Amino acid sequence: MHIHARTLLSILLLLSAPAQGELAVIVHARHPVSMLRMDQVEQLFLGKYFTFPDGAQAQALDLPKGSERDRFYLHIAGRNNNQMKAYWSKIVFSGGGQPPREVQSQQDAVNLVGKNPNLIAYVDKSQVNSSVKVVFIVP
């Protein structure tokens, strides 16, 4: 069933996002972490785990509602917008934390991450500059 679900998901992805650029998960340029696995990215953005692999505190940032955000969560968590809403209502109303802080734009995300090594965000790969480092790619 797992493989079946993955296959269906890829088909859905192909149908819904025919021509969009890659998304880059970014941290501060001098962050000791060089790469993250998808499960690590998922745990940080879904409020399941709160530190980078080196033990430093991690705080995720969210983009405003839109296609980048939808694609990101569909890829890393297999959840669409409705599922993410339901997911966060379960977490918030179980006293388990709050969703990632929402920034105003992709540029904002890059600026904030470039200044603070505790932050992690995702942006379109074209937004990446030298103040940040790419640790995961969403194709």
Next chain:
Amino acid sequence: MKRILLAVWISSSLSQAAQARELADWVKLSGFGTLGVVHSNDKGADYHATLEPSTGAGRSNALDSGVDSVLGVQADLQLGQNLSGTAQVVSRRLSDYNSSRPYFEWANLKYQITPNLYLRGGRIVAPMFFWSDSRMVGYAQTSVRPWGEVYLMNPITYLNGVDLGYLFKANNVLYRVGAATGKMSQTLYSNSTQASLNYHFDNTLFNLAAEYAGSTLRLGYARVDMSTQADAISAYENVLNALIANNNQTAAVIKDNVTFSNVKSDFYNIAYRYDHGPWLLQAEWARRRMGTDGIADIDGFGLLGGYRIGDWTPYLQYARTSHKGPPALPLLSGPGAALVNGLNAQFQLRLERSNIGAGVRWDVIDNVALKLQFERIDKPAGGNGFFINSTDDFTNNRRQVNLYSATLDFVF
């Protein structure tokens, strides 16, 4: 009138929610609610979805808006670098003549000792089941409500106490370990006997969850030390004591087996959830073993499968409660025996039923979901299967009850 006021309150809360949340950096206000109606085609008894209400859908109400309707408001406070507080006030149908007086479901302080270890104290969730921590948040769930066949096995939703939670990873699997201890007191009012039951619970709980690639497996154990008081129980014990004073052996046997103070009981729970992509699978098994013959030993099992198509999630579910005991109590004779035999007969009713259902969740807009659900509940003869206010005819015969539910769930 009360319902209209509630509706007005909800709509005004919704419109003000955006502003309310901006109060300050250190305080977040949020809320959840369900407006629901339930119809049962069997007028021989009432269906209810939580243990407290003394009426439900069926015999008391043809169309009951009190079974699932709930409103909750939560304040999350960030009080320092590592200290936070959560207060949740809930209004739903409760036991005392079905009032819906708001009460604190939670009010606690949480200290984050490390990013992966916390200590929490105050009024906290009682993590008896997989969905315990968001049991009343319909919006967080796929179906209308968690299976009654499993979740009605234990009435404890919160504790006044402390808990500890620890998070760690091993081989890319994320583990959560929790331990909680605390007390809870509750009064349930029974319409059919026109009497109150006062419960007191001392609880110790342990749970472990493992999560990997969209799958979560959770194991739980709870030891509950329970004491119950009621006028009927006092009368029952007085009869037994008087007979024992006259060397009645049967009375002594009954008194040994049917206890009401410091009853030790064990609850076991295994749950699995897969939620990744369009497929959804939930399964939960629970076992209740009581240290008294006054309350039935039961096992419960529930299974739900769903598939998401855009904003629609159709699902199928099956659940059952199986009666496991206790063995028959001997018949008593002597002065007052009728009272004891009558209550013993009640204690030994079969607590059993199965439930097969289908439904659909429609995510109408952000933060609002509409659900329609059909269930067919099959209850064997000689018991009430969690139904209340039953007629003798309902209790003594097998019944197949059709239940129709519609809910509007929202968060704000």
